[in-house]
Structures are given as C-alpha cells and as structure tokens.
Amino acid sequence: MTPVVELDRVGHRFAAKGTAGTTAVADLDLAVRRGEFTTLLGPSGCGKTTTLRMIAGFLRPTSGRILLEGADATRTPPEKRNIGMVFQSYALFPHMTLLDNVGYGLRARKVPAAEARERAGRALELVGLSHAADRKPAALSGGQQQRVALARAVAIRPSVLLLDEPLSNLDARLRVQMRRELLQVQRETGLTAILVTHDQDEALELSDTMVILNGGRLEQQGAPRDVFPRPASRFVAEFLGYDNFPELPGRGPVTIRPEHVRLLPAGEREADGDTGLDGTVSAVTYQGAGCLVEAGIDGADGPGAAVRCLHPADDLRPGDRVRIVLPRRHLVELPAGEQR
Missing domain, CATH: 3.40.50.300 (P-loop containing nucleotide triphosphate hydrolases)
Structure with a gap:
C-alpha cells in the first residue's frame, strides 16, 4: 500500500x-x-x-x-x-x-x-x-x-x-x-x-x-x-526516562528504569540470575505512593556510581545500607561505547 x-x-x-x-x-x-x-x-x-x-x-x-x-x-x-x-x-x-x-x-x-x-x-x-x-x-x-x-x-x-x-x-x-x-x-x-x-x-x-x-x-x-x-x-533511553546506567563488571553498557530496581535490606541476596550490588542510600524523596531513592554503589566511581529506584515504602533514610537488585529481565543492553 x-x-x-x-x-x-x-x-x-x-x-x-x-x-x-x-x-x-x-x-x-x-x-x-x-x-x-x-x-x-x-x-x-x-x-x-x-x-x-x-x-x-x-x-x-x-x-x-x-x-x-x-x-x-x-x-x-x-x-x-x-x-x-x-x-x-x-x-x-x-x-x-x-x-x-x-x-x-x-x-x-x-x-x-x-x-x-x-x-x-x-x-x-x-x-x-x-x-x-x-x-x-x-x-x-x-x-x-x-x-x-x-x-x-x-x-x-x-x-x-x-x-x-x-x-x-x-x-x-x-x-x-x-x-x-x-x-x-x-x-x-x-x-x-x-x-x-x-x-x-x-x-x-x-x-x-x-x-x-x-x-x-x-x-x-x-x-x-x-x-x-x-x-x-x-x-x-534517557529521553524515555531510563535514569540508571550502572557500570557492571564484565558487561557492556546497560540501562534500567527506576521502577524496575529493587532495594533489599543489607545482607539479603537477590534471585539467581539477577545482579546484586551493595550500596548506601544517599537521598530519599517522598512521592506519596512511595519514595524515589538514590543509592551509591560500593566501590564505584563516576556516572554509573549510583542508581535511582522507585521504592514502595517510606522506610529508608540517607546512610542506610542496602542491597541493590537489578533484575535480569529488565536490564537493557546498549550499543558499545554508549556508556559515559
């Protein structure tokens, strides 16, 4: 046609x-x-x-x-x-x-x-x-x-x-x-x-x-x-609201949306196949139905050193230790050279 x-x-x-x-x-x-x-x-x-x-x-x-x-x-x-x-x-x-x-x-x-x-x-x-x-x-x-x-x-x-x-x-x-x-x-x-x-x-x-x-x-x-x-x-990705571009060992550039990141109490472990990172909460913004939480990744430096998460509860404060979980099914691979 x-x-x-x-x-x-x-x-x-x-x-x-x-x-x-x-x-x-x-x-x-x-x-x-x-x-x-x-x-x-x-x-x-x-x-x-x-x-x-x-x-x-x-x-x-x-x-x-x-x-x-x-x-x-x-x-x-x-x-x-x-x-x-x-x-x-x-x-x-x-x-x-x-x-x-x-x-x-x-x-x-x-x-x-x-x-x-x-x-x-x-x-x-x-x-x-x-x-x-x-x-x-x-x-x-x-x-x-x-x-x-x-x-x-x-x-x-x-x-x-x-x-x-x-x-x-x-x-x-x-x-x-x-x-x-x-x-x-x-x-x-x-x-x-x-x-x-x-x-x-x-x-x-x-x-x-x-x-x-x-x-x-x-x-x-x-x-x-x-x-x-x-x-x-x-x-x-950035234009569509993908805020997170974590640098993961052994992987090329990836991104994940804040609503797909999960935060677990420090010491808990993620499901098999998911990526887990230890980190510390740096900022919490209350948004009514939940909170926008920013957490720094242990040992990371530069633009991929923190992730943002839409957390369903108001139970975290700056300084809290957390396990940052990036579910495998929600990680999006980007072309090589895209990370910065």
Whole structure:
C-alpha cells in the first residue's frame, strides 16, 4: 500500500549569511501509512517542527523528496496539499461563531454554503460542541477552543492531519483528557495523523508509530511497545526516562528504569540470575505512593556510581545500607561505547 506521507532522505538547512548554516533535519526517511497515528518525538531543537512544516509545505526541503499519496509534492504549495493543521495557538477568529470558524476552510475551498454548514456542524458534533455552534471563541475554555481548532482541521477531510504540540498550552489534567478525545476523533474518522510532541507520555498513549529525533536525525522508530522496553541508544533511553546506567563488571553498557530496581535490606541476596550490588542510600524523596531513592554503589566511581529506584515504602533514610537488585529481565543492553 502506498504511504500517505513519505519522506525520502529529506533534509533542511537554515542558511545564515557568511556561514555554512544550521542543519535542522538530515537524511530523514519516513513512511506514514493510511489511518496511522505517528508522533515525532524529541527535545527542543531536534527537528520535529521543521519536519512537520516541510510536510505542510511551509518550508521547502534543501535535500530529498516529500511524497503525498505517492506523488512528489516537494514543491507543491501548502494550499494544494489537502492537509489539515492544528497549532499550539488555537488561531480562531474571535469575531466568528464556532460554526463559522470550523467552516472557514471549507469556504476557502469553495465548498457550497449548505454543504459547508452541514460538514462544519458534523465536525463540531464530533468534538462534542454542537450545542455551542453559535457562541464566540471568547466564551470557551482553552480545551474547548482546542476542540474547535481540531474540528476545523477535520472538517476539510484532509489526506493527513498535522498537529504541532496542540496540547502544550493546557494544564496537566486537561492535557490527559484531550489526549483521549484526540485519539477518539482520529479513530472515528480514520484520519492519518502526525503529531509533534516533546511529551513521552503523549507519544506512548497516542502513537501507532513513534519517531524519535535527535539533532535532526532519526534515532529510533517503531511501535511504542517495541521502542519503550528496548531503546536503541543512550539518548533514547534517557529521553524515555531510563535514569540508571550502572557500570557492571564484565558487561557492556546497560540501562534500567527506576521502577524496575529493587532495594533489599543489607545482607539479603537477590534471585539467581539477577545482579546484586551493595550500596548506601544517599537521598530519599517522598512521592506519596512511595519514595524515589538514590543509592551509591560500593566501590564505584563516576556516572554509573549510583542508581535511582522507585521504592514502595517510606522506610529508608540517607546512610542506610542496602542491597541493590537489578533484575535480569529488565536490564537493557546498549550499543558499545554508549556508556559515559
């Protein structure tokens, strides 16, 4: 099946007078299948928004090709790409009703007035705001305004929906709610969607495919259930919350998540096959359901000299002696040379 969006060795360099410029994206290959929800994930400056803007047509690649529905669209202007886009800012017209805001893109595409009104109404119904069709944006909460922006993008029936960190301006609780609603809309409409985010929880919940970028280059891509337990590099591991990189005798570089480390009283021993290390608690942070405990490894020095553990009880204090257990099934091997 032909991908809806395909990037073929796409790159973009921002030119700067008198310099070689800055590479924002380099040799990026990506294929997005129909009906798939893809997230571009990474820290600020990794190239994810630049990639989204190239797909939308707002930036032209300095190398490579962009194909939409199998056709070369590298030089196709944005208005001819049949792409819907939702931004961080809601970009709603304050003087228009919600119905008119949602119908704006349809009118711009010369859709007959009656059809435009009917499609805009259905899009508002899809996001649960049909009862507020005659209101103005100022009467809505931030979450409701974001729903209107989503409805406007969906109403044009785009071949692909691009979302540029659309939930970043919402508070934490509303972000979780909106993630669920966004996924429901995408599943109900069957839209192909590409989301830019720096939030790993957002990517894990929404993605069929996660694409992790670092310095404009692809670090790892795949389904969340494949990427999360098996990070392909230290960068990916750190970005996904793997805090521990212990240096173990006779082993190459490894990592393990804090929730998988166990702390036993000093003198107790781990199960066969697991790695056990003697250590001393150096810090304890109470977190309600348990504690985040940092423990130094006896005789170790440097970056791998301590581990962090999510301990279920508030029974440890700095200076306590412990047995640090790294279960074999949760240790992730990293490429050679990754330890530092």
